[in-house]
Amino acid sequence: MMPFIRRHGAWIGFLVLALVVTVLTSDFSSGTFESRFISSRNLTNLIRQASINGVLASGMTMVILTGGIDLSIGSIVALAGVFTGISQVTWGWMNLGLTGAVGSGLLTIGIGGLCGLITGGLVAMLGIAPFVITLGMMVITRGLALIFSNGSGISPMGDDIKMLGDEYLSSSVTMALFAIVLISLFLANRKKLMDSIFPVLTLGFFAYSFLNYRGLPVPVLFLLLALGTSAFLLTHTTWGRCVFAIGSNEQAAHWAGVPIRTTKWLVYTAMGLFSGLAALLLTARLNSAVPTAGNLFELDAIAAVVIGGTSLKGGIGSVMGSFVGALTIATLNNGMDLLEVPSFYQMVLKGIIIIIAVALDRGQRQS
Numbered sequence: 001m002m003p004f005i006r007r008h009g010a011w012i013g014f015l016v017l018a019l020v021v022t023v024l025t026s027d028f029s030s031g032t033f034e035s036r037f038i039s040s041r042n043l044t045n046l047i048r049q050a051s052i053n054g055v056l057a058s059g060m061t062m063v064i065l066t067g068g069i070d071l072s073i074g075s076i077v078a079l080a081g082v083f084t085g086i087s088q089v090t091w092g093w094m095n096l097g098l099t100g101a102v103g104s105g106l107l108t109i110g111i112g113g114l115c116g117l118i119t120g121g122l123v124a125m126l127g128i129a130p131f132v133i134t135l136g137m138m139v140i141t142r143g144l145a146l147i148f149s150n151g152s153g154i155s156p157m158g159d160d161i162k163m164l165g166d167e168y169l170s171s172s173v174t175m176a177l178f179a180i181v182l183i184s185l186f187l188a189n190r191k192k193l194m195d196s197i198f199p200v201l202t203l204g205f206f207a208y209s210f211l212n213y214r215g216l217p218v219p220v221l222f223l224l225l226a227l228g229t230s231a232f233l234l235t236h237t238t239w240g241r242c243v244f245a246i247g248s249n250e251q252a253a254h255w256a257g258v259p260i261r262t263t264k265w266l267v268y269t270a271m272g273l274f275s276g277l278a279a280l281l282l283t284a285r286l287n288s289a290v291p292t293a294g295n296l297f298e299l300d301a302i303a304a305v306v307i308g309g310t311s312l313k314g315g316i317g318s319v320m321g322s323f324v325g326a327l328t329i330a331t332l333n334n335g336m337d338l339l340e341v342p343s344f345y346q347m348v349l350k351g352i353i354i355i356i357a358v359a360l361d362r363g364q365r366q367s
Helices: 002-007 009-024 040-065 073-090 098-126 130-148 159-166 171-188 193-212 218-236 238-248 250-255 260-286 297-307 319-338 343-366
Strands: none
Touching: 009 193, 009 319, 040 073, 040 193, 040 218, 040 238, 040 260, 040 297, 040 319, 073 098, 073 130, 073 260, 073 297, 098 130, 098 159, 098 260, 159 218, 159 260, 171 193, 171 218, 193 319, 218 238, 218 260, 218 319, 238 250, 238 260, 250 260, 297 319, 297 343, 319 343
């Protein structure tokens, strides 16, 4: 029983939290069970809100698996988002329709990747602690975001950009995507089918909610792509094995011939690319490029990764765990919003949850 709980602790915690929020947001006065939390509309909005953090958590998982950290992702989101606004409004790409939207999207993701490339190069070549390097990059990129935007928001975006944050996919496409995800999960865990039970049940419930509302939100499609890409890289490539090896024992990995610098460089570059994608989704959702956006995004991403079971010491963790961690954070935020709890208390709870998750991880590693 204990090995099962340890292996699926993040999913069990999420389901318990969801059950508690469901009960607290239910109306029993009419004699019928009706919860605002598990309504199709609310669940669809919940996972759409979790998409940005989920995308960032996908990249942060790889960073933390190497034993590193990236505190700059919130500021990179702001800087990359500003370039979305500049290209759409200042350069007039919004008038180019789909071509302009694709160009802005590639530019945004490219800016994020460039920031990640620089961060990774500094971490790999200078040998300075990632905490220090990314802290400096956090200040630099935030300042650049304010400089390029002249300290003000840029809006509105073109219709083809806005659809990334507002549109929904049809029911048939939603069902097809869920079938693909379902098959992928079973194939990935064919030797341990029980590992697929919680993800399948959770995703199935969300898919049911999508079909009963307006379909799959477009941001969720990008979330699935980010999760699938990072999971594939970590579990089916030599590079992924190098990531785990560095986090487990960097010195041993070095003597085993693992390219330490190159692997770390690519990890932070990938994190930058995911940050650029998150910036594109956020700008589309807000219909505005705001230089102060992304504040504390790194906190939510780190919290999602740690809650999902990835060790801050590196070498242990999974992308699927980070996904359930992002769902947990989103459920906490959504539940407290429904209960009209001030946002300041949410920050306190997130901090407490991170401390508890780290303490549990330390206890498991010592046991």
